[in-house]
Amino acid sequence: MTGRSIVVVDPHSAGQGIAPAFARRGVDTIAVLTAGRPSPWLAPTWNPDDHTEVHVLHDLDELAAKLAVHDPIAVVAGAETGVETAETLSELLAPGRSNVLTLSSARSDKWQMAVALRTAGVPHLRQISSDRADEVAGWLRREGLENSAIVLKSQKCGGAGDVFVAEPGEDWQAKFHRILGRVNKRNVRNDKVLVQELAVGTEYEVDTYSIDGEHGLVAVWRYAKERRGDRLGIYLSNTLVESDDPVVGVLSDYVREVLDATGVRNGPAHVAVMVTPGGPRLIEIGARLADAGQQELALLGTGENQITRMVRHRLDGDSVRRYSRRQHVKSVYVSSPAAGELGNSVRFDELASLLPSYRSDALAYREGSMVPRTDDLWTSLGSVVLASTDADQLERDVAVVREIEAGLIVV
Numbered sequence: 001m002t003g004r005s006i007v008v009v010d011p012h013s014a015g016q017g018i019a020p021a022f023a024r025r026g027v028d029t030i031a032v033l034t035a036g037r038p039s040p041w042l043a044p045t046w047n048p049d050d051h052t053e054v055h056v057l058h059d060l061d062e063l064a065a066k067l068a069v070h071d072p073i074a075v076v077a078g079a080e081t082g083v084e085t086a087e088t089l090s091e092l093l094a095p096g097r098s099n100v101l102t103l104s105s106a107r108s109d110k111w112q113m114a115v116a117l118r119t120a121g122v123p124h125l126r127q128i129s130s131d132r133a134d135e136v137a138g139w140l141r142r143e144g145l146e147n148s149a150i151v152l153k154s155q156k157c158g159g160a161g162d163v164f165v166a167e168p169g170e171d172w173q174a175k176f177h178r179i180l181g182r183v184n185k186r187n188v189r190n191d192k193v194l195v196q197e198l199a200v201g202t203e204y205e206v207d208t209y210s211i212d213g214e215h216g217l218v219a220v221w222r223y224a225k226e227r228r229g230d231r232l233g234i235y236l237s238n239t240l241v242e243s244d245d246p247v248v249g250v251l252s253d254y255v256r257e258v259l260d261a262t263g264v265r266n267g268p269a270h271v272a273v274m275v276t277p278g279g280p281r282l283i284e285i286g287a288r289l290a291d292a293g294q295q296e297l298a299l300l301g302t303g304e305n306q307i308t309r310m311v312r313h314r315l316d317g318d319s320v321r322r323y324s325r326r327q328h329v330k331s332v333y334v335s336s337p338a339a340g341e342l343g344n345s346v347r348f349d350e351l352a353s354l355l356p357s358y359r360s361d362a363l364a365y366r367e368g369s370m371v372p373r374t375d376d377l378w379t380s381l382g383s384v385v386l387a388s389t390d391a392d393q394l395e396r397d398v399a400v401v402r403e404i405e406a407g408l409i410v411v
Contacts, residue, residue, distance in 0.1 A: 005030055005052070006314065007067055007075040007093070009086040012042040014289040014307075015078015019050035021307050025315055028052040030070060032063065034085050039187060041378075042079060045292065057085060064092040074098075074314050076267060077288045083108060087287075099287055100263030107262050107269075107287035110155045110194050117282060120261035122254075125281050127196030129155060131180060133173045136195050149198040151232060152176055156188045163376065165198060165232045175230065201276035203283065204241070206255045207290045207298065209309040209320065213265045215256050216320030218306050219298040220248050231375045235333040235383075237398070240301040242325050247275065254280040262287070266313075268306035270294070293331060293362065293383065300359060300387045301329035327389045332401045334363065334381040335374035336410050342371045342381075343409035355397040357388035371410060 005028040008018050019029035031051040038046045048054055057063055067075075067089070074097050077086035083104075090098035099107065106116035111129035118124060128139045140146050147168045152175045154162035162179050166172035172195075179193045203225065207218040220243070224236040241248060255271045262285055270290040272283035289295065289306050298305035302323045312318035336342070345367050352358050363382035365371050372379040384401050388394045 004028070005070045005072050007032060007070075007072045007086075007089065008051075008078045008082075009075065009089065010034055010038070010042075010082030011047075011051070011078035012038050012045045012081075013079045014292040014295050015082070016045040016047055016050070016292070017295055017307050018076065018078060018289075018310070019047070021311050022315075023050070025311060027073070027315065030067065030072065031055070032057055032067075032082070032085070032089070034081055038079075039081075042081075060085075060088060060092070064089060068093055076310065080108070080286060080288060083286075083288050097266055099265050099267070103263030107264065107285060108156060110153070110284055111192070113262060113282060113285055116261045116263075117258065120257070122257045122261050123279055123281060125196045125199055127194055129192045129194050131192045133176050136176065136193075137173075139195070143197075145197055151196050151198050152179055153194050153196075154179055154182075154184045154188075154190045155192060155194045156184065156190075162190065163232045164230045165227060166230065170230075199274040199276055199281050199283065201274045201281075203272060203274050204247070204251055205238075205290065205294075206251050206271045206273060207294060207306060208255065208259065208264075208269045208271065209306055209313065210259060210264050210266055210269065211313055211318070211320055213260070214320045215259050215264070216309075217243070217248070217252055217322050218268070218304070218309060219294070219302060219323055220245075220251060221294070221297075228375065233376055234335060234374060235377055235380060236335075237333060238297070238331040240297065240325055240329040243323050250275065251280060258282055258285060268310065293385070296360070297329050297331055297385065298323075300385070301325055301327060327387050328391045328394050329385070329387045330394060330398065332384045332386065332398055333377075334383065334401070334405050336371045336379075336381050336408065337373065338410045339371065339373045340410040342367065342369045343411065344407050345404075347404045347407075351384060351401075354400055355384075355386065357386040357390075357394045357397045359385045359387045361385065 007030045009032045029051045030053045033056045075090040077083040087098045105112040152164045164175040182190050203223040205221040220241040222239045226234045268289045269287050271285045273280045295305045361384045
């Protein structure tokens, strides 16, 4: 063993930032890949040169034996694809330094999340998991939801992929069968469909970091979304919430219950919560870093993020803490109303000079590109990151982005 090391399973997406952060503290990173190559949308974030060793998972016990000689300080997940493997490896190599292994599925499967909350007595949405439409129909009758809007979704997919709304009187069974059997964006077959009551309210994402069962807030974000037809979850914007906003206290109390119920004890998590008239209700939890853009946003807004907390936890024995907002931060998502060739988008090239609060953008499409119709996060045209101590300036810049978006031509 040449020195301290940390094992990162699937260091993609936000996880690409783990190795450089630990390298600055003199800690080597060993990468474990759950597949020989990352999926196409994660491949651009795979940086093999950041790691002193790279292993591909074949046999878990054999891999654990190879890694044990390094006596790693921790095993962590870089992306969603690596969460379950990271938690299992952690128990083999560094017992007690991760999360409750027996509740692993409650942190990756939306139905099991609901089961865990119900078992712990935590308020949650009414829902059913099934591969049979007749079983769902019976459940809707028993719950008195036959004349209510419902949501149908994949149990293991993010970014609002495979999420549909059925209004009263609509043919929800067609949507059910559209999801069932489909291979989703995470390359997982939808063997069952999750059906739940429609949660109405304001959606938040709560980014946390836990140490030995104590949960601290890294950032709280307020989402603005809209529906397009039967598609739920067209992202409009994502705004950092001031830490002393009263809603943060409500969310903090509820999210701590969710984290305990789903067995989160160490490391990052991000929890999507709808604040409804009846109180907070879980949408989903991920026991990993919030996606890459969130790490950038949190650093801009608070001066830290889940990766900086991970470094201090694993190397300095840092304690949990609550964030403090330094400036206003918003990510503005850009949508396409149709699929086709993009026109009148040249002003996207001038955003840095047009917007005083401009910090960065992730706009993959330019003039003449073929673009998809925006139905979920995956099909968004991208986003623009704005940050300023002047809240009014930030909102003026949002208006400019919306003006450019409204002028886009897709044919």
